[in-house]
Amino acid sequence: MSSQGNKVVVIGGGIQGCATAFFLAKRGQKVTLIEKDRIGRHASGVNAGGVRRLGRNILEIPLSLAAMDIWQNLYQEIGEYAEDFHPCFYLKVAVDEAGRELGLMRAANLREAGFTHEVWVEDDVIQTRLPHLSIPTHGGLIVEGDGWATPWRIVQGFANAAKKNGAKIIEDCYVNSLTQSQGLWQIQTLKGLFEAGTVVNCAGAWAADIARSADDYIFPLESFAPMLVVTERRPKILPAVMGVLSHTLSLKQLENGQFVIGGGVRSKANHLINQSDVSLQKLSSSIKLAAKLFSEIGNAQVIRCWSGIEGYMPDELPIIGRGRRNGLFHGFGFSAHGFQLGPGVGEALADLVMGQQPRVSLEAFRPDRFIN
Amino acid sequence: MNLNHHYDLAVIGAGPAGMAAAIEASRNNMKVLVLDDQTAAGGQVYRQIDRNYHKNDKLFFLGEDYWLGKKQVEDFKHSSAEFFPESRVWQITQDKHVFFSRKGRAYQVEANFILISTGATERPMPILGWTLPGVMSVGGAQTLLKSNNSGADGAVFAGSGPLFYLTIWQYLNAGFKVGAVIDTAPGRLSWSHYLWALPALLQLNLLLKGLRWRSHIRKNTKYFSEVRSVSISGQSTAESVSFLDKYGEKKKLYASHVFLHQGVVPNVNLTMATGLKHYWCPRQLCWHPETNIYGESSLKGIYVAGDGSGIAGASAAILAGKTAAKHIVQYSRRPSIFITFLSKLKRYKHVAARPFLDILFCPPKEWRVPFEDETIVCRCEALKKADISSAISLGVAGPNQLKSFCRAGMGRCQGRMCGLTIQKMIAEYNNISEKDAGYYRLRPPIRPLTLGELASLAED
Numbered sequence: 001m002s003s004q005g006n007k008v009v010v011i012g013g014g015i016q017g018c019a020t021a022f023f024l025a026k027r028g029q030k031v032t033l034i035e036k037d038r039i040g041r042h043a044s045g046v047n048a049g050g051v052r053r054l055g056r057n058i059l060e061i062p063l064s065l066a067a068m069d070i071w072q073n074l075y076q077e078i079g080e081y082a083e084d085f086h087p088c089f090y091l092k093v094a095v096d097e098a099g100r101e102l103g104l105m106r107a108a109n110l111r112e113a114g115f116t117h118e119v120w121v122e123d124d125v126i127q128t129r130l131p132h133l134s135i136p137t138h139g140g141l142i143v144e145g146d147g148w149a150t151p152w153r154i155v156q157g158f159a160n161a162a163k164k165n166g167a168k169i170i171e172d173c174y175v176n177s178l179t180q181s182q183g184l185w186q187i188q189t190l191k192g193l194f195e196a197g198t199v200v201n202c203a204g205a206w207a208a209d210i211a212r213s214a215d216d217y218i219f220p221l222e223s224f225a226p227m228l229v230v231t232e233r234r235p236k237i238l239p240a241v242m243g244v245l246s247h248t249l250s251l252k253q254l255e256n257g258q259f260v261i262g263g264g265v266r267s268k269a270n271h272l273i274n275q276s277d278v279s280l281q282k283l284s285s286s287i288k289l290a291a292k293l294f295s296e297i298g299n300a301q302v303i304r305c306w307s308g309i310e311g312y313m314p315d316e317l318p319i320i321g322r323g324r325r326n327g328l329f330h331g332f333g334f335s336a337h338g339f340q341l342g343p344g345v346g347e348a349l350a351d352l353v354m355g356q357q358p359r360v361s362l363e364a365f366r367p368d369r370f371i372n
Numbered sequence: 373m374n375l376n377h378h379y380d381l382a383v384i385g386a387g388p389a390g391m392a393a394a395i396e397a398s399r400n401n402m403k404v405l406v407l408d409d410q411t412a413a414g415g416q417v418y419r420q421i422d423r424n425y426h427k428n429d430k431l432f433f434l435g436e437d438y439w440l441g442k443k444q445v446e447d448f449k450h451s452s453a454e455f456f457p458e459s460r461v462w463q464i465t466q467d468k469h470v471f472f473s474r475k476g477r478a479y480q481v482e483a484n485f486i487l488i489s490t491g492a493t494e495r496p497m498p499i500l501g502w503t504l505p506g507v508m509s510v511g512g513a514q515t516l517l518k519s520n521n522s523g524a525d526g527a528v529f530a531g532s533g534p535l536f537y538l539t540i541w542q543y544l545n546a547g548f549k550v551g552a553v554i555d556t557a558p559g560r561l562s563w564s565h566y567l568w569a570l571p572a573l574l575q576l577n578l579l580l581k582g583l584r585w586r587s588h589i590r591k592n593t594k595y596f597s598e599v600r601s602v603s604i605s606g607q608s609t610a611e612s613v614s615f616l617d618k619y620g621e622k623k624k625l626y627a628s629h630v631f632l633h634q635g636v637v638p639n640v641n642l643t644m645a646t647g648l649k650h651y652w653c654p655r656q657l658c659w660h661p662e663t664n665i666y667g668e669s670s671l672k673g674i675y676v677a678g679d680g681s682g683i684a685g686a687s688a689a690i691l692a693g694k695t696a697a698k699h700i701v702q703y704s705r706r707p708s709i710f711i712t713f714l715s716k717l718k719r720y721k722h723v724a725a726r727p728f729l730d731i732l733f734c735p736p737k738e739w740r741v742p743f744e745d746e747t748i749v750c751r752c753e754a755l756k757k758a759d760i761s762s763a764i765s766l767g768v769a770g771p772n773q774l775k776s777f778c779r780a781g782m783g784r785c786q787g788r789m790c791g792l793t794i795q796k797m798i799a800e801y802n803n804i805s806e807k808d809a810g811y812y813r814l815r816p817p818i819r820p821l822t823l824g825e826l827a828s829l830a831e832d
Contacts, residue, residue, distance in 0.1 A: 038769075040776070045776065229823075229826075231823060232784060261823070277465075278815055278816060279465065280462075280463055280471065280816055280817060280821075280826060281471065281480065281826075281829045283826065284826050284827055284828075284829040284830035285830040285831075287823050287826050287827045287830070288827035288830040290823065290827075291823055291824055291827050297824075298822065298823055298824030298827065299822055299823075299824060300823050301784065301820050301822050301823075302817050302820075302821045302823060302826060303782075303783065303784045303786075304782065304786075304815065305815050305816060305817060306815055
């Protein structure tokens with residue numbers, strides 16, 4: 001095999017790609033990361049920054065817990081950028097009986113499956129933890145140690161740490177085509193030809209196009225733009241990240257006092273032309289709910305609204321694993337909940353590329369699960 | 373509030389262009405909605421004309437050009453257009469839904485056509501001390517004069533441009549004492565000035581009026597021409613203005629009020645956030661929405677008229693509003709080449725002097741990018757020139773990327789106060805054109821909106 005054969009090219013400079021490049025470089029692999037725009041330009045850089053294990057699909061929990069181990073020791077991996085991770089607690093409250101039933105059922109299921117990180121608490125606990133809450137709740141689920149991070153900084157941190165370990169990072173490098181000959185991948189880009197024995201496809205909303213170009217599986221990936229609003233600075237009243245059971249809402253208050261509200265509300269996106277919409281009115285019911293929880297929030301002025309382009313899978317579970325073609329690996333389709341998973345995915349993909357067994361099973365994320 | 377869900381035409385901004393369009397369209401039996409964030413129609417130029425007219429001593433110091441607006445406001449009030457003042461439009465979607473807030477609630481309407489006539493905004497003049505209390509824009513000073521008949525005796529005016537001279541002239545007429553006028557316009561004229569002065573003769577009246585204002589100001593104020601290096605200092609409020617006069621001599625004047633001005637630029641926040649295509653106008657040094665001669669933008673059925681599509685003044689705005697409305701009324705019929713030619717000709721009478729004025733008052737770099745490192749550039753995030761420069765040197769390709777590095781432009785003004793400065797700084801550092809440096813990606817809501825207002829849109 002030529003000297004190119006043991007090289008790895010990671011496509012996509014989001015959190016998944018940067019974390020993958022980092023773990024590979026750290027273990028001595030020759031890695032080049034290519035990004036068609038800029039590091040953290042899309043969903044990875046502009047998401048709500050929730051670092052949560054709470055409320056995850058039960059199939060995703062082992063990976064999420066593995067990722068959390070890395071988050072908790074993030075300083076060792078990415079240095080000062082880790083200061084932009086703020087652990088606190090994550091609380092998903094029930095505002096009606098339906099929510100309570102749902103939450104209690106989930107708590108029982110998790111207990112049965114042996115998970116202890118997410119537990120049910122009653123309203124008295126919630127009121128003590130959140131003294132500024134305007135309404136009584138019907139209880140809720142809590143995870144201690146979950147929190148939020150400034151997403152763009154964390155992605156940048158992984159990119160920088162990868163570079164420090166010898167990885168090359170090339171921005172503004174759009175991939176035109178991906179072909180394999182004699183066991184070697186040839187990646188034609190706007191910045192010339194790259195050759196590598198292994199390619200890791202972390203191209204987010206663009207990953208299905210990459211896979212198609214490589215003559216790999218055809219993935220049923222769709223693009224949407226999850227939206228967020230951020231308000232002016234207000235007095236601090238919320239020390240946690242919050243959600244509401246059986247509603248789409250994610251609510252937090254940054255250290256400078258700004259509220260950030262999002263939570264899975266999708267807007268239209270066209271990944272082919274890097275375009276995403278914001279339709280604020282779609283957020284109105286989430287915001288109404290937030291203002292019900294904390295009446296103070298209603299007075300806060302919106303100063304910005306944004307969205308990032310993200311790839312969604314039909315079952316809202318990611319694709320992580322080996323592709324159909326030799327030497328091609330995939331890590332994408334996180335359906336707007338991949339930010340916390342990122343470090344765990346990076347480590348798992350590095351394991352796969354190096355022929356090692358990842359520390360958690362990736363069975364639920366098999367790339368061929370949609371292929372009959 | 374008696375609001376329908378659907379209109380033929382929604383007009384955003386009740387200034388000269390918006391009113392003209394509303395009058396013309398409603399005359400042609402269109403169902404027209406007009407939204408404006410002020411308490412009365414008139415825009416910036418005819419601000420509070422109705423109220424001022426009904427005062428016993430009509431405020432004649434505002435000048436005949438101001439009172440020309442009276443008839444238009446009357447016609448507008450008598451038209452069948454539905455007018456909702458105090459409405460802040462914060463989003464227009466490409467499928468022509470208009471979202472706005474009014475008195476604590478948000479509303480949504482749909483229209484077949486939309487005309488954006490949100491006018492101009494003043495170009496920021498970032499000099500040392502421009503964020504001190506007591507310093508404001510000349511436009512702000514004029515607003516106070518028009519809406520409350522109030523002003524500050526002894527204020528120093530620094531800058532240049534038509535609105536600069538007009539406002540000082542109005543100030544003097546109103547009986548306020550002007551501390552001094554610090555004119556930053558470069559003195560020497562070049563051959564290109566004389567070249568553009570020829571077509572400008574078609575608007576001779578306008579030029580003569582400007583000269584009259586200027587000579588009146590020279591006679592009645594302490595006047596300094598060809599001034600450079602202006603800065604304002606003071607402990608907690610403005611106390612003095614320092615500058616170099618045309619002989620290079622250092623001067624210091626004491627003043628508690630300083631009014632700054634470097635011309636006006638289209639207010640592109642709404643047009644950009646709506647997704648209309650824009651181009652960089654090298655003569656006016658600002659972004660303009662792309663439109664055809666009728667004002668139709670790159671998005672079918674969405675029009676832009678008035679100073680918001682390029683600075684041309686009130687009379688050109690009235691014509692543009694009317695032209696846009698006529699085009700909308702006969703939308704299915706494509707105008708012939710001849711009609712298009714006639715429209716261009718008609719417009720030319722109102723804009724012939726514009727290139728000359730643009731060149732005459734083109735702000736040199738000194739007034740667009742501050743000289744001193746300590747000067748604040750982004751007011752919302754309190755970022756100094758040095759902060760921005762060091763972020764740019766990390767390898768920033770454009771204003772949007774800069775946001776991630778230092779939060780510039782992420783405050784509540786959405787870049788209105790820093791966008792053009794930052795664009796220029798990035799262009800200079802990377803040795804690229806201002807056009808290539810680009811501008812902030814603007815996103816709704818482009819006007820203040822509380823979460824409570826937004827929540828009111830939710831269905832119960």
